Structure formats: C-alpha cells, structure tokens
Amino acid sequence: MLRVDVTKQLGEFSLEASFESQGRVTGLFGASGAGKTSLINMIAGLLRPDRGIIALDNETLDDTSAGVHVPPHRRRIGYVFQDARLFPHLDVRQNLDYGRRMNRLAEDQAQHARITDLLDIGHLLDRRPGQLSGGERQRVALGRALLSKPRLLLLDEPLGSLDESRKEEILPYLVRLRDEGIPMVYVSHDAAELRQLATQIVMLKRGRVTALGGVKVLT
Amino acid sequence: MFEISPAEWTAILLSLRVAVVATLVATPFGIALAWLLARREFWGKSILDALVHLPLVLPPVVTGYLLLLTLGRRGLVGAWLADNLGIVFAFRWTGAALACGVMSFPLLVRPIRLSIEAIDRRLEQASSTLGAAPWQVFATVTLPLALPGVLAGMVLGFAKAIGEFGATITFVSNIPGETQTISSAIYSLIQTPDGDNAAGRLVVVSTVIAMGALIASEWFARRATKRLHGN
Numbered sequence: 001m002l003r004v005d006v007t008k009q010l011g012e013f014s015l016e017a018s019f020e021s022q023g024r025v026t027g028l029f030g031a032s033g034a035g036k037t038s039l040i041n042m043i044a045g046l047l048r049p050d051r052g053i054i055a056l057d058n059e060t061l062d063d064t065s066a067g068v069h070v071p072p073h074r075r076r077i078g079y080v081f082q083d084a085r086l087f088p089h090l091d092v093r094q095n096l097d098y099g100r101r102m103n104r105l106a107e108d109q110a111q112h113a114r115i116t117d118l119l120d121i122g123h124l125l126d127r128r129p130g131q132l133s134g135g136e137r138q139r140v141a142l143g144r145a146l147l148s149k150p151r152l153l154l155l156d157e158p159l160g161s162l163d164e165s166r167k168e169e170i171l172p173y174l175v176r177l178r179d180e181g182i183p184m185v186y187v188s189h190d191a192a193e194l195r196q197l198a199t200q201i202v203m204l205k206r207g208r209v210t211a212l213g214g215v216k217v218l219t
Numbered sequence: 220m221f222e223i224s225p226a227e228w229t230a231i232l233l234s235l236r237v238a239v240v241a242t243l244v245a246t247p248f249g250i251a252l253a254w255l256l257a258r259r260e261f262w263g264k265s266i267l268d269a270l271v272h273l274p275l276v277l278p279p280v281v282t283g284y285l286l287l288l289t290l291g292r293r294g295l296v297g298a299w300l301a302d303n304l305g306i307v308f309a310f311r312w313t314g315a316a317l318a319c320g321v322m323s324f325p326l327l328v329r330p331i332r333l334s335i336e337a338i339d340r341r342l343e344q345a346s347s348t349l350g351a352a353p354w355q356v357f358a359t360v361t362l363p364l365a366l367p368g369v370l371a372g373m374v375l376g377f378a379k380a381i382g383e384f385g386a387t388i389t390f391v392s393n394i395p396g397e398t399q400t401i402s403s404a405i406y407s408l409i410q411t412p413d414g415d416n417a418a419g420r421l422v423v424v425s426t427v428i429a430m431g432a433l434i435a436s437e438w439f440a441r442r443a444t445k446r447l448h449g450n
Contacts, residue, residue, distance in 0.1 A: 046344050072347040073355075079348040085341055089363050098359075099349035148349045 002026065002152065002185070006042055006052030006062070015039065015207040021185075025178050027198030028187045029218065034204040036187045040154045043185065044079050045072035056152055073102070078150030082157045084141040086129035092140050093125040099148020112147065118180075119143045119173055135166040139173060146182070153177075153184045159193065171196065191218045223420055229396055230404035231424055237312060237400055238380035241320035242373050245327055249376070250369060253331035254361070274386070275325040283389025286318055291390075314391040315398045319380035322387075327376035330440075334368020335361060371439040378432035382425060401425050 005018040015035040028036050041047040043054060045061065048069055054062040056077070061070045078099075086095050096116070100107070116122040119139045129137060138158055145153060158174070159167045171193070178184065178197055188194050194201065195215050203211035203218075211217045223231070255261075256268055274282050290297040291309045300306040308314035338361060346356045362369075384402035391398040393407060405421045408414030 044348050046348070072344070073350050073352050075348075076350070077348065079345070081341070081345060083341070085339075085345040087342060087346070087360060098346070098351075102346075102350040102352075102355055102359075144349065 001057060002043070002183070003053065003055040004039070004043065006039075006049035006054060008038060008042065008047070008050050010038060013207060017202075017204065017207070017209050019202045019209055019212055021200055021202065023183075023198070023200030024181065025184045025186055025198045025200070027194035027201045027215070028185060028204060029189070029191065029194055029201055030204035031189055033206075034189075035207040036189075036204055037156055039204065040079075040156055040185055040187055043152075044077050044154055045070060045075050076103075076149070076151050078145035078148055078153040080138075080141050080145050080153065080155045080158050082160045084129075084137040086132075086137060086140055086144070088129050090129075091125070092121065092127050092129070092132070095129070095140060095144050096121075096125075096147050098144060103148060105149060111149075115143050115146050118176055133166075134162050135169045138162065138170055142173065142177065146177070150182065153182050154187075155184060156187045157189070158186075159188075159190075167193075194218060221420060221423075223424075224417065226395065227404065227417060227421060230399050230401050230421065233312060233315075233396070233398075234381050234400040234402075234425075237315045237319055238377050240313075241316040241323060241380040242327070242377045244316070245320040245324055245376060246369070246373055249324065249327040249331055249372060250362075250365075253328050253335055253372075254357070256328070257332045257335040271328055272325045274322050279322060279383070279385025280389050282321060283318060283386035286314075286321065286386065286390040290314070290317070308391070310391050310394060310398060312391075312397055315387050315400060316380075318386040318390045319383045322383045323376035323379035326379045327372045330368045330372040330375065331365060334365040334371075337368075338364045367439045367442045371436045374432050374436040374439065378429050378436075381428055381432075 002021045004020075006015070008015045013035065015038055017035070017039055028039065030036050038047060042049050042062070049062055049064060051064050052062065053060065053064075060066075060068050061075055062068060087098065090098065096112070116125070119142055121136070121139050121143055124132060124136055124140065129140070132140065142158070159170055162170065174197055186194065186197055195218060198215055201211070201213060201215055201217050202209060252271060256264065287309070288294050290300070292298065292301060292307065297307075297309060308317050342364070343356050343360055346360045347353075351359060381400075382402060383400070384406065387398070387400060388403050388406070393399050393403040399407070401421050401424065405418050405425075408418035408421070
C-alpha cells in the first residue's frame, strides 16, 4: 500500500496531494503541468516534500515532522523515465545488470531470461543505447528498472516520447508487466492508456487531487 | 648533428619525471575540486574558483616566491614538514614537481570541470533510483562519462608542467641533475657563449613533446563528445 500526503512549493506552483492506493496499478492522471512528475519524484525520493508523509507498505519513506527522508538509493523503488535515461557509456547488457550490481544482488539467470523474453530485448544486449530506436530504448529502461527488483515501479509517461505506432508496440509489454504483479504508479495524460492499464486512478489538476477511484472516474 | 648529450638527456628525463609525477599527484585533487565546483553550491565557491585560477594569472615568479616562503626550508609549512615528517621540497626535484603541479593545476581542473558539467544530471538520478549510493553514482556514472575530460586535463596539465619555468626556478633553483628541467637548461645554455646548438636541440625536443600533448588532448576531446552521444 502506498500512502502519500505531501505539500511542495515549486516557484509559483504549489502541490498539495493526498491519496492512498491499494491498487496494483495506480494511474496518476492529469494534464501536463498538473504536478504529476513532481509527485512521483517525491515518491522516488528525488524531490523532498516541504511537509508531509510518504509511506510504502508500512515503511515511512518521508516524514517531515519526524525528520525522516530515506534517500532514493535505499527506497528500492524502480523508475522508468519518459526519456529512458539509459547510461550511454554502457551497453544494453550492462545497463540491465546495473541495478543488480549496485544492490549487490546475486545473479539471477532465470529472472534475467524471463525479463529479456518478456520485453523482447534479448537480441539487443550487445548494443549501445545510441544504436537503439525510441521504443527499444524504452523497453530496455523497463527491463533495467525491473531487474533491480523494486517493490514499487514508477512509470512517468513511458510512452510520452513515442509516436503512435511505437506506442502500440510498447503497450502490450506494459500489460504483460501489470500481470507480473509488481505494484506500479503509472503517470499519463492519456485516458485511453490508463483505461487499459490502471486499476485505480488519482486525478491531478493544478497541483490538487480532484478525483480518486476506479477507472470510471476517467469518463 | 642532432646528437643529444648526456647532460641534455638528464634534463629531458628529469623534466619528464617532474611532469609525470606532478600530473599524477595533482589529478585526484583536480577531479575532487572539479566535481565540487561543477556540482555543489557552497559559501566561498567563487573564492575557491579564483584561488584555483590564481597561478594562471599571477606572474610565475610570484607563485614560486610564495612557494619558497611557505614551503622553503625556513617557510612556515616547510620547516614543520622537514622537522616532523622529514619531507623537504626546497632545491629538490620533488619541489620542482610541486611547483609544476601548482602551475598546471588550473589547466588540469578546467576540462574536468567542463566535462562534469556536461553530464546529464538526470542520468545520475536514474542511477540512484537503481540503488546506487552517492559514491557509486560518482564511480559508475559521473567519472566514466567525464573520463575523456579527465584525460584531456591530464594532457594539458602535463604539457604545462613540462614547460614550466618561472615558478620552478624561483622555488628550487637550477641545479643540473636535481632541479634543472628542459626549460631551465635552455635558459642556462642561451646564456653560455657556445650553447646555441644544445639549446636548439632542447627547443626541438620540447616542441615535439608539447605538440604531442596538444594532439593527444584534441583526440581525447573528440572522444568525449562521441562518448556522451553514446556511439
């Protein structure tokens, strides 16, 4: 379970969001500039709330009144960015292996094989990120986040930088991923995308939560 | 005609040793300082930045004299080092290396700083969400991506160190076999009535070394751009 109750002032923009989510895939929906990315950056620990609490499965990640802030690298929260952010100096294999090395996890051949299969990236392992298409890059970024064995996966408009046909290419992989059972927070401004993926919706408008509930709040 | 005498060889090898040691010792400090200047905001940052660049704008003889005052045998720090640790810089080749390290420091730091500034910080964020502690982010993302800049800085610093004259001769004098580098050897030779040929040979040698360093530096810079674009 994810519990978020935070406020954050970013220049002129103020973010005040409070929600709880039991859902397997929490869809964070809103127009651009609604504060979605700031909100998941706070969940990831990349941005500190001015006031409030963030808790995941009974572990407090942020509690400003108690001075608690768990740094990003100790949260075990995976993050798939809109722009993939693969490491340009590493090939795909090393990118995928990065989280395992940093967390000093044992090698897990079965898991590695399953995820490269699931995402269809087995044939890309020896390439550099610069030699991948946008869709391939995004699939590798998904694999990289998954292989760090996160307990929550954040996806920030993972289809945002792709054209329509590429979106169609990635969407089935995301559906497969949802059925893997890792809890996800999926950020999007595209209602159709969220209808396919999310089990619960948090609607955000100019920094405030305006609706909470099942996918039917999208209509 | 182009026969290098043993005395000239001594000066050339000493110059190389001084420049290599100066560069290798200065590099870790240079990386730390470049990272600090590129990535952190703190009180006194502009003062520190100015201090790093000072040897570039001060007359070298002033830098050498300041070194002599602080690290000479009777200098505040130098006396303490000699009495307590037995380390002496004055009139030793290590002193020449120190002077060269100080003089080349701004040239070493600058390319490293620029290459760290050019790194997309979002890659460092991605690294931390994958479980990398701050030192791991530095070791696995920041440093490898800045490496071409580090090498370019080392080459430039080396080239500066091998040509350094003013600060070195002021601080450690011009003792053949101990502190007489190529530059101070040339200086001595052109003041000797028939030293022109020998001076000419050393001029050629130092030009070749400097050109080599510049070409290497250019090559590293080109690799840097390539690497950051991921090809």
